[in-house]
Amino acid sequence: xxxxxxxxxxxxxxxxxxxxxxxxxxxxxxxxxxxxxxxxxxxxxxxxxxxxxxxxxxxxxxxxxxxxxxxxxxxxxxxxxxxxxxxxxxxxxxxxxxxxxxxxxxxxxxxxxxxxxxxxxxxxxxxxxxxxxxxxxxxxxxxxxxxxxxxxxxxxxxxxxxxxxxxxxxxxxxxxxxxxxxxxxxxxxxxxxxxxxxxxxxxxxxxxxxxxxxxxxxxxxxxxxxxxxxxxxxxxxxxxxxxxxxxxxxxxxxxxxxxxxxxxxxxxxxxxxxxxxxxxxxxxxxxxxxxxxxxxxxxxxxxxxxxxxxxxxxxxxxxxxxxxxxxxxxxxxxxxxxxxxxxxxxxxxxxxxxxxxxxxxxxxxxxxxxxxxxxxxxxxxxxxxxxxxxxxxxxxxxxxxxxxxxxxxxxxxxxxxxxxxxxxxxxxxxxxxxxxxxxxxxxxxxxxxxxxxxxxxxxxxxxxxxxxxxxxxxxxxxxxxxxxxxxxxxxxxxxxxxxxxxxxxxxxxxxxxxxxxxxxxxxxxxxxxxxxxxxxxxxxxxxxxxxxxxxxxxxxxxxxxxxxxxxxxxxxxxxxxxxxxxxxxxxxxxxxxxxxxxxxxxxxxxxx
Amino acid sequence: xxxxxxxxxxxxxxxxxxxxxxxxxxxxxxxxxxxxxxxxxxxxxxxxxxxxxxxxxxxxxxxxxxxxxxxxxxxxxxxxxxxxxxxxxxxxxxxxxxxxxxxxxxxxxxxxxxxxxxxxxxxxxxxxxxxxxxxxxxxxxxxxxxxxxxxxxxxxxxxxxxxxxxxxxxxxxxxxxxxxxxxxxxxxxxxxxxxxxxxxxxxxxxxxxxxxxxxxxxxxxxxxxxxxxxxxxxxxxxxxxxxxxxxx
Numbered sequence: 001x002x003x004x005x006x007x008x009x010x011x012x013x014x015x016x017x018x019x020x021x022x023x024x025x026x027x028x029x030x031x032x033x034x035x036x037x038x039x040x041x042x043x044x045x046x047x048x049x050x051x052x053x054x055x056x057x058x059x060x061x062x063x064x065x066x067x068x069x070x071x072x073x074x075x076x077x078x079x080x081x082x083x084x085x086x087x088x089x090x091x092x093x094x095x096x097x098x099x100x101x102x103x104x105x106x107x108x109x110x111x112x113x114x115x116x117x118x119x120x121x122x123x124x125x126x127x128x129x130x131x132x133x134x135x136x137x138x139x140x141x142x143x144x145x146x147x148x149x150x151x152x153x154x155x156x157x158x159x160x161x162x163x164x165x166x167x168x169x170x171x172x173x174x175x176x177x178x179x180x181x182x183x184x185x186x187x188x189x190x191x192x193x194x195x196x197x198x199x200x201x202x203x204x205x206x207x208x209x210x211x212x213x214x215x216x217x218x219x220x221x222x223x224x225x226x227x228x229x230x231x232x233x234x235x236x237x238x239x240x241x242x243x244x245x246x247x248x249x250x251x252x253x254x255x256x257x258x259x260x261x262x263x264x265x266x267x268x269x270x271x272x273x274x275x276x277x278x279x280x281x282x283x284x285x286x287x288x289x290x291x292x293x294x295x296x297x298x299x300x301x302x303x304x305x306x307x308x309x310x311x312x313x314x315x316x317x318x319x320x321x322x323x324x325x326x327x328x329x330x331x332x333x334x335x336x337x338x339x340x341x342x343x344x345x346x347x348x349x350x351x352x353x354x355x356x357x358x359x360x361x362x363x364x365x366x367x368x369x370x371x372x373x374x375x376x377x378x379x380x381x382x383x384x385x386x387x388x389x390x391x392x393x394x395x396x397x398x399x400x401x402x403x404x405x406x407x408x409x410x411x412x413x414x415x416x417x418x419x420x421x422x423x424x425x426x427x428x429x430x431x432x433x434x435x436x437x438x439x440x441x442x443x444x445x446x447x448x449x450x451x452x453x454x455x456x457x458x459x460x461x462x463x464x465x466x467x468x469x470x471x472x473x474x475x476x477x478x479x480x481x482x483x484x485x486x487x488x489x490x491x492x493x494x495x496x497x498x499x500x501x502x503x504x505x506x507x508x509x510x511x512x513x514x515x516x517x518x519x520x521x522x523x524x525x526x527x528x529x530x531x532x533x534x535x536x537x538x539x540x541x542x543x544x545x546x547x548x549x550x551x552x553x554x555x556x557x558x559x560x561x562x563x564x565x566x567x568x569x570x571x572x573x574x575x576x577x578x579x580x581x582x583x584x585x586x587x588x589x590x591x592x593x594x595x596x597x598x599x600x601x602x603x604x605x606x607x608x
Numbered sequence: 609x610x611x612x613x614x615x616x617x618x619x620x621x622x623x624x625x626x627x628x629x630x631x632x633x634x635x636x637x638x639x640x641x642x643x644x645x646x647x648x649x650x651x652x653x654x655x656x657x658x659x660x661x662x663x664x665x666x667x668x669x670x671x672x673x674x675x676x677x678x679x680x681x682x683x684x685x686x687x688x689x690x691x692x693x694x695x696x697x698x699x700x701x702x703x704x705x706x707x708x709x710x711x712x713x714x715x716x717x718x719x720x721x722x723x724x725x726x727x728x729x730x731x732x733x734x735x736x737x738x739x740x741x742x743x744x745x746x747x748x749x750x751x752x753x754x755x756x757x758x759x760x761x762x763x764x765x766x767x768x769x770x771x772x773x774x775x776x777x778x779x780x781x782x783x784x785x786x787x788x789x790x791x792x793x794x795x796x797x798x799x800x801x802x803x804x805x806x807x808x809x810x811x812x813x814x815x816x817x818x819x820x821x822x823x824x825x826x827x828x829x830x831x832x833x834x835x836x837x838x839x840x841x842x843x844x845x846x847x848x849x850x851x852x853x854x855x856x
Contacts, residue, residue, distance in 0.1 A: 073697055074687060146846050159708050183711045209775045212696035233798055243803045287837040289804060291682035296799045298680040302712060304838045312841035313848065314712055344848045394851060
């Protein structure tokens, strides 16, 4: 149990909401070297503390909010990772978001925040350096995410506090609910919203002024961090990202890649994209660029609607995923209407992706006659009908009426209830709605959707190696844009150089891969314990059955050969068997011998 | 030998085609992430300098200016400042900082190095605990003389409401221009690239412009920016949704 010399403080803040107390949970250098931080450390906690079948709403179920060792240093690293059992999927999931929160947690002297227990009444807490203060949130309960954020700033009398809050959707337990960080950033794909809501936790605020991240070898670390950043600054690849954000991908994916999802994955050809994509945003909407901590890419674009029904709407829009799911996927034709939907989701604290998937699924089900307006309390969704969609979003968030409760369960559960062949167009992987990349047009994206821990997540890495690299990036809490995607094959060297200088470790580039595979295998083990195997690592039925009807990838389809190739590649790379179960030898190789018994029990239980 | 050039982000244009090409490379990179050797920097060793145009002599940066519209809120200036002055990254000790106004705009708050320096005039000690270095125009704090948190007359006198207290010692955090080579300007020039260009600039003369800047408090600057960028919603309020109550 050595205390970390650099990069980390060896202290995780443990919050117990049942007793409204907090304490320091020590974390040793050895553990941090094995699991890094963020996503990896969350997986470690789940692996060591949870038994199979852990429920998201158990009293001792935790939400781990993690920065990584690089957060709050000169390296480009600014993501915050939320790890918890997702009520949507019933498995351990993780979500990352940007903003300034991660570095602020480090400046307050913590390596992460571990939240457990359930409060009796609405609560929020403020972390100011070493101290935690629990506060009453009954006035914030029911308020939208931006209102709650503003109330926290007002109460703390400090505009520089960093907040993470849930909206009404999380309070009411809509399964698509997320956590909104600093008003415009969302950590969505772990469905932390309903977990916070169940814990009666509106959110938290962090302010750190007392600590700086210790560095073992300053000269070495700064040189390595410099190398990593230099590639971001001088490299040409992200000129587009800087100018257009990810919103600009909408036209690109439509015209070139043929993977812009349209009308619940019916096609990828959507010529109206010119009215809702990045170019339209640049012409009429975007006003300024906004950046996360110490990041040269400033990919977030803020703008204001100047005219029409939504005049004065200030929003961050569109990102590729939000614009895809709530734009082309719903057949939206007007920029301001799409932006209003995105903004409504953010205000209520709903995952844009899952909500967009839900609305699109219901629209198609209505079109195909599987449901009737009577099933939705008279709502009749149609492609491009903004007002109905807006009302549906409101009912999901508030779980209002029969329709609200029905829709707030997500696509997988709805499709099961509806039946009538609706599973043919229920676009989910392992219970989670797909993001905005059609895997028929963008085949490599299938790795991320199917092989990733979350399932249906676009942000898990494209390719077997990329899966490992993304696991590592999420544990270091660096954005994939500013790290692995631009560093490519030199990533292992850059990262280990940084970590060696920062933490005083002696990692070789090979160790980067071992650590990455350890984290992925641990998460896979957690999945296997819940009965996941190769039979679940599959795309939605539509991807194998229906050819793309139009667009640059006309007639493309995801074949069984593609599937087999992908499985063999991934399982082989990580040392898992043909059914996607980590072998005993693999567990031993990554120092997880203690869990072999559990693995065998799960294999027996689920007949794997 | 290749001439060292300014990273002239202001002149650089990114056409639509470049964008598509750029992102295509990126997406292609994602496709072949295992195969590519990293997207190499354009120049093997990118050199950033804010010391004037190529071929001209470097000039002293006695004054700083800010194009506030260009600030993206990345806080690289804070990081560079605290690293230079304390050896560690701790923005609470930075001599320049970014504050948010209504969550929609970021406002860099910094010393304008006023020619009449009201902070120095207000300093009650003899000799003065804060003094201007005539060579660099930076304001240097003498930690031995400064009375710290119980005084803070400089903070009261600052027309730009810039001066903060050091959370450890209570003494004012004040800008010494890093001995003539402001790290914040350097960091900003590196970081804020295409399309808007950097926010901070260093120049040898103030021409009274710095005196105009100083009469604007961070809050007023934020208000101005919000008005300029986000009209007609200058308060940044959410327009949708209005209804958070059940039933209608």
